[in-house]
Amino acid sequence: MNNDDLKRKIKKGIALFIRFIKNPAFVCDDFFQFEFEKKMGITTRGFVKESELGIPLDLNPYHYVPGGNVYLKKVLKRLRIKETDSIIDLGCGLGSPMLYMSKFPFKKISGVEFSKELYLGCKKNFEKLNYPHVSVLYGDAGDFNSFDEYNYIFMFNPFGLVTMKRVLENINQSYAQNPRIITLIYKNPLYGKEVLETEIFHKISEYKTESSFKFFVYRTNI
Ligand SMILES: C[S@@+](CC[C@H](N)C(=O)[O-])C[C@H]1O[C@@H](n2cnc3c(N)ncnc32)[C@H](O)[C@@H]1O
Numbered sequence: 001m002n003n004d005d006l007k008r009k010i011k012k013g014i015a016l017f018i019r020f021i022k023n024p025a026f027v028c029d030d031f032f033q034f035e036f037e038k039k040m041g042i043t044t045r046g047f048v049k050e051s052e053l054g055i056p057l058d059l060n061p062y063h064y065v066p067g068g069n070v071y072l073k074k075v076l077k078r079l080r081i082k083e084t085d086s087i088i089d090l091g092c093g094l095g096s097p098m099l100y101m102s103k104f105p106f107k108k109i110s111g112v113e114f115s116k117e118l119y120l121g122c123k124k125n126f127e128k129l130n131y132p133h134v135s136v137l138y139g140d141a142g143d144f145n146s147f148d149e150y151n152y153i154f155m156f157n158p159f160g161l162v163t164m165k166r167v168l169e170n171i172n173q174s175y176a177q178n179p180r181i182i183t184l185i186y187k188n189p190l191y192g193k194e195v196l197e198t199e200i201f202h203k204i205s206e207y208k209t210e211s212s213f214k215f216f217v218y219r220t221n222i
Contacts, residue, residue: 026210029070033099042125044068044096053115059140060160064118066096067156067187071209075185075217076104078205079152083107086150090141090167091158095122101154102131112137112144142166147174151181157188157213164191168198175200175220182220188213 001009020027037043048064055061081104089097092111101109109131113119119138126134137144142163147153147170159167175182184201186192187209195201201218208214 023210025070029073033069040128042128043121044094044099044125046094048115048118054117055114055140058162059114059142060162060164061091061114062157062159064093064115066093068096068098068100069210071207071215072097072100072185072187073103075207075215076101078207079183079185079217081105081152085152086110087152087154088112088144088147088150089154089156090144091155092122092136093118095125095136097154097156098122098126098134102129102134106152107133108149109134110137110150111135112139112141114138114140142170145170145173147171147182148178152183152185154185155187157190161191161194164194168194172198172200179222180220181222184218186216186218189216192216 016027034045037045044066046064046066050057050061050063053061053064083105085106086108087101087106087110089101089111092098092113095111098109098111111122113122113136116138119136123136126136140163141158144167153171171182184195186195189195192203195218196203200220202221203216204219205217206214207217
């Protein structure tokens with residue numbers, strides 16, 4: 001190892017140590033998750049800019065960044081997930097939150113993704129894991145209209161207002177046809193106002209994340 005390599009390794013070590021001191025739970029969980037993904041030959045990491053997703057830009061897609069981590073685990077723990085619950089991640093990327101969801105007793109876990117590359121990556125990840133209750137769907141979340149099969153919905157700021165309005169309209173319709181308790185977990189809830197304007201959801205709680213934005217949790221009445 002030459003001097004430059006050594007300096008780079010020391011710098012990396014110091015940066016990791018500082019991150020650990022600031023947030024040990026996050027860093028430890030991230031480390032074990034990384035090791036798990038490596039062992040299973042999968043990956044949910046990475047960053048893809050809006051313009052490289054291959055999603056029509058008039059649908060207002062937001063970039064890909066993985067959203068599953070110890071903070072999501074804490075939210076799910078507080079929600080006391082039951083074996084009769086089913087969840088869908090709208091804009092699931094490579095499936096990072098779905099990996100965390102699979103640590104809970106959900107009957108069914110699904111994700112829908114409109115970036116062909118991310119969809120294929122996510123599908124490959126779960127094929128390797130061979131979890132029978134997990135499925136990945138390809139398509140525009142704004143067209144998704146099988147919400148009746150789910151009582152939990154997850155979103156990590158996947159898209160802007162154009163798509164968000166179509167999604168909320170479809171959730172509304174599902175609720176009108178089949179009134180039930182639906183829980184919406186919305187990370188970085190830029191369109192929280194629009195969620196409340198549906199008049200079917202009320203906010204029940206909020207949780208912190210690894211960043212300055214939060215999780216807002218909404219629920220319907222029956
Ligand atoms: C911030 S990332 C979150 C990914 C994943 N939910 C997570 O937390 O790791 C947003 C994702 O939404 C996807 N997306 C954007 N617009 C979409 C649409 N109309 N339909 C389906 N997926 C979409 C993007 O491709 C991207 O993977």
